[in-house]
Amino acid sequence: MNVSRRQFLKLSGATAATLALVELGFNENEVKAKSKDFKIAELKPTPTICPYCSVGCGILVYATDNDVVYTEGDPDHPINQGSLCSKGTSIRQLYTSEKRMLKPLYRAPGSSKWEEKEWGWMLDKIAERVKESRDNSFQIAKDGITVNRTEAIASLGGAALDNEETYVIQKLMRGLGLTYIEHQARI
Amino acid sequence: MGGNPAENHPISFKYLLKAKQNGGKIVSVDPRFTRSSSQADVYAPLRSGTDIAFLGGMINYAIQNDMIHKDYVVSYTNASFIVEDTFSYEDGLFSGYDAEKRKYDQKQWKYKTDAEGKTVVDKTLQNPRCVYQLMKKHFERYTVEKVCEVTGTPQDKYIEVAKTFCATADPKKAGTIMYAMGTTQHTVGTQNVRSFAILQLLLGNIGVPGGGVQALRGESNVQGSTDFGLLFGNLTGYIEVPQAVAEQASLEKFLGVVTPKLGYWVNKPKFLVSFLKAMYGKSATKDNEFGFQFLPKIDPKDYSHIALFENMYAGNLDGAFLWGTNPVVGGPNALVEKQALGKLKWMVAVDLWETESSSFWQKEAGSNPEDIQTEVFFLPACSSYEKEGTVSNSGRWMQYRWQAIKPKGDSKADLEIVHMLARRLKEAYKGSTKPEDKPFQAMTWEFGEHDHPDIDLVAKEINGYDTVTGKLVAKFPDLKDDGTTSSGNWIYCGFYPEEGKNLSQRRDNKDTGMSNFLNWSFSWPVNRRILYNRASCDPSGKPYNEKNAIIWWDESAKAWGGYDVPDFNKLLAPSDEGGATAFMMTGTTKGNLFAPRNEGPFPEHYEPFESPVQNAFSSQQINPAIKIWDGDHNPRGNSEKFPIVATTYRMSEHWQSGAMTRNTPWLAELVPHMLIEISEELAKDKGIKDKDKVKISSARGEIEAYAVVTKRFKPYTILGKTVHQIGMIWHFGYKGIVTGASANNLTPHIGDANTNIPEYKAFLCDVRRA
Numbered sequence A: 001m002n003v004s005r006r007q008f009l010k011l012s013g014a015t016a017a018t019l020a021l022v023e024l025g026f027n028e029n030e031v032k033a034k035s036k037d038f039k040i041a042e043l044k045p046t047p048t049i050c051p052y053c054s055v056g057c058g059i060l061v062y063a064t065d066n067d068v069v070y071t072e073g074d075p076d077h078p079i080n081q082g083s084l085c086s087k088g089t090s091i092r093q094l095y096t097s098e099k100r101m102l103k104p105l106y107r108a109p110g111s112s113k114w115e116e117k118e119w120g121w122m123l124d125k126i127a128e129r130v131k132e133s134r135d136n137s138f139q140i141a142k143d144g145i146t147v148n149r150t151e152a153i154a155s156l157g158g159a160a161l162d163n164e165e166t167y168v169i170q171k172l173m174r175g176l177g178l179t180y181i182e183h184q185a186r187i
Numbered sequence B: 001m002g003g004n005p006a007e008n009h010p011i012s013f014k015y016l017l018k019a020k021q022n023g024g025k026i027v028s029v030d031p032r033f034t035r036s037s038s039q040a041d042v043y044a045p046l047r048s049g050t051d052i053a054f055l056g057g058m059i060n061y062a063i064q065n066d067m068i069h070k071d072y073v074v075s076y077t078n079a080s081f082i083v084e085d086t087f088s089y090e091d092g093l094f095s096g097y098d099a100e101k102r103k104y105d106q107k108q109w110k111y112k113t114d115a116e117g118k119t120v121v122d123k124t125l126q127n128p129r130c131v132y133q134l135m136k137k138h139f140e141r142y143t144v145e146k147v148c149e150v151t152g153t154p155q156d157k158y159i160e161v162a163k164t165f166c167a168t169a170d171p172k173k174a175g176t177i178m179y180a181m182g183t184t185q186h187t188v189g190t191q192n193v194r195s196f197a198i199l200q201l202l203l204g205n206i207g208v209p210g211g212g213v214q215a216l217r218g219e220s221n222v223q224g225s226t227d228f229g230l231l232f233g234n235l236t237g238y239i240e241v242p243q244a245v246a247e248q249a250s251l252e253k254f255l256g257v258v259t260p261k262l263g264y265w266v267n268k269p270k271f272l273v274s275f276l277k278a279m280y281g282k283s284a285t286k287d288n289e290f291g292f293q294f295l296p297k298i299d300p301k302d303y304s305h306i307a308l309f310e311n312m313y314a315g316n317l318d319g320a321f322l323w324g325t326n327p328v329v330g331g332p333n334a335l336v337e338k339q340a341l342g343k344l345k346w347m348v349a350v351d352l353w354e355t356e357s358s359s360f361w362q363k364e365a366g367s368n369p370e371d372i373q374t375e376v377f378f379l380p381a382c383s384s385y386e387k388e389g390t391v392s393n394s395g396r397w398m399q400y401r402w403q404a405i406k407p408k409g410d411s412k413a414d415l416e417i418v419h420m421l422a423r424r425l426k427e428a429y430k431g432s433t434k435p436e437d438k439p440f441q442a443m444t445w446e447f448g449e450h451d452h453p454d455i456d457l458v459a460k461e462i463n464g465y466d467t468v469t470g471k472l473v474a475k476f477p478d479l480k481d482d483g484t485t486s487s488g489n490w491i492y493c494g495f496y497p498e499e500g501k502n503l504s505q506r507r508d509n510k511d512t513g514m515s516n517f518l519n520w521s522f523s524w525p526v527n528r529r530i531l532y533n534r535a536s537c538d539p540s541g542k543p544y545n546e547k548n549a550i551i552w553w554d555e556s557a558k559a560w561g562g563y564d565v566p567d568f569n570k571l572l573a574p575s576d577e578g579g580a581t582a583f584m585m586t587g588t589t590k591g592n593l594f595a596p597r598n599e600g601p602f603p604e605h606y607e608p609f610e611s612p613v614q615n616a617f618s619s620q621q622i623n624p625a626i627k628i629w630d631g632d633h634n635p636r637g638n639s640e641k642f643p644i645v646a647t648t649y650r651m652s653e654h655w656q657s658g659a660m661t662r663n664t665p666w667l668a669e670l671v672p673h674m675l676i677e678i679s680e681e682l683a684k685d686k687g688i689k690d691k692d693k694v695k696i697s698s699a700r701g702e703i704e705a706y707a708v709v710t711k712r713f714k715p716y717t718i719l720g721k722t723v724h725q726i727g728m729i730w731h732f733g734y735k736g737i738v739t740g741a742s743a744n745n746l747t748p749h750i751g752d753a754n755t756n757i758p759e760y761k762a763f764l765c766d767v768r769r770a
Helices: A004-013 A016-024 A028-037 A090-095 A119-137 A165-175 B010-021 B053-066 B072-077 B133-138 B143-150 B155-169 B188-202 B222-227 B251-258 B263-285 B286-292 B303-312 B335-340 B414-431 B435-442 B455-463 B665-670 B682-687
Strands: A046-049 A060-061 A068-073 A104-108 A140-141 A145-157 A179-184 B027-029 B041-044 B175-181 B213-215 B320-325 B346-350 B375-380 B389-392 B397-401 B551-554 B559-562 B644-649 B675-679 B693-699 B704-708 B716-718 B721-723 B725-729 B762-770
Touching: A004 A165, A028 B303, A046 B397, A068 A090, A104 A119, A119 B346, A119 B414, A145 A165, A145 B286, A145 B303, A165 A179, A165 B222, A165 B263, A165 B414, A165 B435, A165 B455, A179 B303, B027 B155, B041 B155, B053 B133, B053 B143, B053 B155, B053 B188, B053 B389, B072 B188, B133 B762, B143 B155, B175 B188, B188 B213, B222 B389, B251 B263, B251 B286, B263 B286, B263 B435, B286 B435, B286 B675, B303 B335, B346 B693, B414 B435, B414 B559, B675 B693, B682 B704, B682 B762
Parallel strands: A145 A179, A145 B320, B027 B041, B175 B213, B320 B346, B346 B375, B644 B725, B675 B704
Antiparallel strands: A046 A060, A060 A068, A104 B375, A140 A145, B389 B397, B551 B559, B644 B762, B675 B725, B693 B704, B693 B762, B716 B721
């Protein structure tokens, strides 16, 4: 492991949470009295579904405008009824992890580093590449049969995306004429 | 069997424990004594890759001991169908095999038909050419003794499993099978699942509450992304992708080939034309076959993951999009897949994290960046709760995820990324008069005029419209094949039946009976929760098990009633024609005990591509219909050099290639190291102690990991010989908070004969101290 216990606590913000619990002790009245001080008391939970396995457990996300404060199993959800596994419990860190990538990055041919770029620049370039590859490889017909396809571009993945996203991916890719369309169900 | 829900689908296991409290029995069959096994009433080990032997023996046990649900089998399966005399089986091969092409002529496996073209049946099941008798004969060879010699299962344990599970042949009892990739990731993966289906049909366990064959999908939306056509061979809703062959060269011809004559799929033309209307809008007209020719046609060949990477490795592809996928860790023969990415001109990776795949060109990856000419575009995606949309779970519940916070930093939802790219491409092709650009120009893109798409418009296009009135279609029986309806995915049609009513957003958690929660979210098709639930009643419409009835025919109301949406026509009386049809999507309207697949109509045991033993069931060592990928980059290991069977699996704390969980501090800390599990006996042989660093080698590569010496693996005695098996997690790579070696550097490019899913779950290796 590349992080020490201390770093880990710092990374996860667990220190603050632990201290808060210690402060409260186990006195029920005290907990009630202090609960208004909990950050989440002011926040409205947003229901989501766990992004990990396919059981489809409900999770509530308590967030401010720029931070995810707390997440918990959705007690109203008929499948998990509030409980979660280790992965489902940790989804706050999908937001807070310092490893999150926050900028589009470009790597030029032969280069040994990433360069930060703007979205517009990236998408313009990608569209150019798609068009070049499609136009150079496009087949209208094969042996007299209309095929309207390109076999030079592949689309891979999508099993962690929303249905609406998978729909637009298949639409754009088939619209362009791709035949190599695959996702994680295969692997 | 083939799954480990206690660890990989933990919340589902709550319900198994509840069932156990209510007197149910949990049976666990796994090469390793898992946490699921630890909660089981019966545990039986088997060597990886011997599932068909194990299940073939159970099918034989059920038949020989008359532990089958006879009325169900006669009424609802194809047991009574008579098969043509051209069908036969001998020594591992069915009739019609072409050894050179490694292919069967499946025309030799047809049913006998009468003068009117109807299938000949014998409801007494006595005719030696009926499916039941042929099946009985086929599996007679799978005796307990023979099976256990091959699987390595102790005989007493094996009999206990068979007895316990086959007891569910009692119409008052139900049994379910929960499986995952332990079943599918084999060169015989399809036939492993078929074996489950045969057993469950014989026991009368399909379509009944508490029954079924449950595919525990590994990702939150593997179900949805498959439903939505993200595999090369399927459009949305499991409609075939047309092939570039003369027999499918027009819409009419194509529909003639792919539309079955029986069952609900006779409506396929309505679903396909509605899909084409969703794709091409006004450009899809009756005069141009509703745009059928715009669709890309595939050759009758393999385009799946392994084939795709073999072609990429050969330099035949220019570019690739990676949507939150990480083949450099998760793909088979991963070192080769990493090299293949280096042969692309460009690659777009869309992810929350810098994965091993998006950084394959870096020094850390063992690459020399100067030598790699691939242009790489990394687009930061946001997480699931920083956007909104739906996912479909293993039970086909389409559930809404609301947006809790705006995307972090400059990250964006994939929906927005696809939309922004589509808008640019639309612009680039605008005004072109070239014929090859026509299909793309014809594709509609009506999800908003700005870079931020309107997800509601996407949702409604998926559901579908009446193209004349512009109203939403209420349910898929209303779809038409004349261009007056559209539907992006017919099986989801009805989740958005009218304006302002997206049923996936429903959150009424009152149990509507039998734990179906019909007012929570939406389940395709038409909110039905148990597929083929007609089979839970006898042909007269009376539930086989009154105590756990899910639907029934209500004679006074002249309609089907109950706790689920009946399958399929609510007003069709059991005495009406077709009123006792239970399996409307299988082509025969029956549960298919006999079902032609690329390697045969019945499952037959073959050894894995790499195996330490000879096949004891026939002289065919491996699945005769698998494609073998030759080449120095994909060598096959032999048992002299690599005598140990290996398999891969997951742990609770990590997920898939680890991209998500190795970047999450808590989870990274819980399981920070790459590890393998090995038996005490093998550890002793090899001088390995617990927590030692070890090297694991296969014909493809070598990796280093920590050894966990455990009682969870035990050596097998296979055909009188000791065979060791080890297991390893496949969550690690060189990026993230914690790093480690990738198990898939060891696995081969070899796949199932039908699906080409890689054989991750049984390959050969050797282990030594590092």
